[in-house]
Amino acid sequence: AQTVTQSQPEMSVQEAETVTLSCTYDTSENNYYLFWYKQPPSRQMILVIRQEAYKQQNATENRFSVNFQKAAKSFSLKISDSQLGDTAMYFCAFMNYSGAGSYQLTFGKGTKLSVIP
Amino acid sequence: GAVVSQHPSWVICKSGTSVKIECRSLDFQATTMFWYRQFPKQSLMLMATSNEGSKATYEQGVEKDKFLINHASLTLSTLTVTSAHPEDSSFYICSARDLQRGGNEQFFGPGTRLTVL
Numbered sequence: 001a002q003t004v005t006q007s008q009p010e011m012s013v014q015e016a017e018t019v020t021l022s023c024t025y026d027t028s029e030n031n032y033y034l035f036w037y038k039q040p041p042s043r044q045m046i047l048v049i050r051q052e053a054y055k056q057q058n059a060t061e062n063r064f065s066v067n068f069q070k071a072a073k074s075f076s077l078k079i080s081d082s083q084l085g086d087t088a089m090y091f092c093a094f095m096n097y098s099g100a101g102s103y104q105l106t107f108g109k110g111t112k113l114s115v116i117p
Numbered sequence: 118g119a120v121v122s123q124h125p126s127w128v129i130c131k132s133g134t135s136v137k138i139e140c141r142s143l144d145f146q147a148t149t150m151f152w153y154r155q156f157p158k159q160s161l162m163l164m165a166t167s168n169e170g171s172k173a174t175y176e177q178g179v180e181k182d183k184f185l186i187n188h189a190s191l192t193l194s195t196l197t198v199t200s201a202h203p204e205d206s207s208f209y210i211c212s213a214r215d216l217q218r219g220g221n222e223q224f225f226g227p228g229t230r231l232t233v234l
Contacts, residue, residue, distance in 0.1 A: 033221055035222075042227070043155075043208060043210075043227070043228050044225065044227050044228070045161075045210065045212075045225035047222065050221075050222065091160060091161070095221070095223075097221060103149065103214060103220065103221070103223075104151070104163060104166060105151070105161075105163070105212075105223055106163075107160045107161045107162075108160065109159070109160045110159075110160050
């Protein structure tokens with residue numbers, strides 16, 4: 001079974017600054033994806049960024065980028081130029097696409113991010 | 118594209134009654150849908166995986182007879198909470214896979230808040 005660990009229950013950042021959210025995972029699978037989801041107060045889950053494990057290059061989406069360290073099983077999210085709208089819960093998630101439980105998401109416990117004006 | 122809806126968004130019911138929650142993929146066909154439960158300030162916990170035309174696969178600890186899942190068409194899955202009790206009060210979220218988009222991402226509905234009195 002996979003596990004996803006987010007060690008920072010809460011974080012805060014000043015508007016326009018940069019913040020990094022941590023995530024580690026444990027798996028014996030070779031074929032998998034990693035995701036960061038955002039859940040604002042509306043509670044709608046929004047995909048922020050996705051990383052295919054077989055790709056060495058770190059994924060980027062505008063102000064969001066990841067630092068994927070496969071050997072260390074680490075998958076951190078960096079948010080640059082933080083905006084007030086980034087205030088939300090952020091969940092790290094794992095999905096394997098072969099073997100038992102394919103295409104199921106395993107979520108971390110989440111990090112509550114507050115952007116301070 | 119890839120829009121998932123849920124109905125109702127909020128429901129209050131009396132203890133002992135049954136409640137049905139619908140999850141629809143609006144612009145794609147979803148052979149697989151997932152149901153999650155989220156308690157306040159906690160992460161999403163997978164309850165079951167629903168495949169069109171077959172029986173749902175429930176996660177360990179989830180009562181099949183209490184949480185009835187039906188996936189009768191490629192665009193609709195339903196979750197029925199039978200004989201609901203106050204401890205069933207929670208936020209229920211569905212998601213769906215779109216194979217046309219590669220199937221390696223889950224698209225989430227907006228969630229249903231269930232309150233059992």
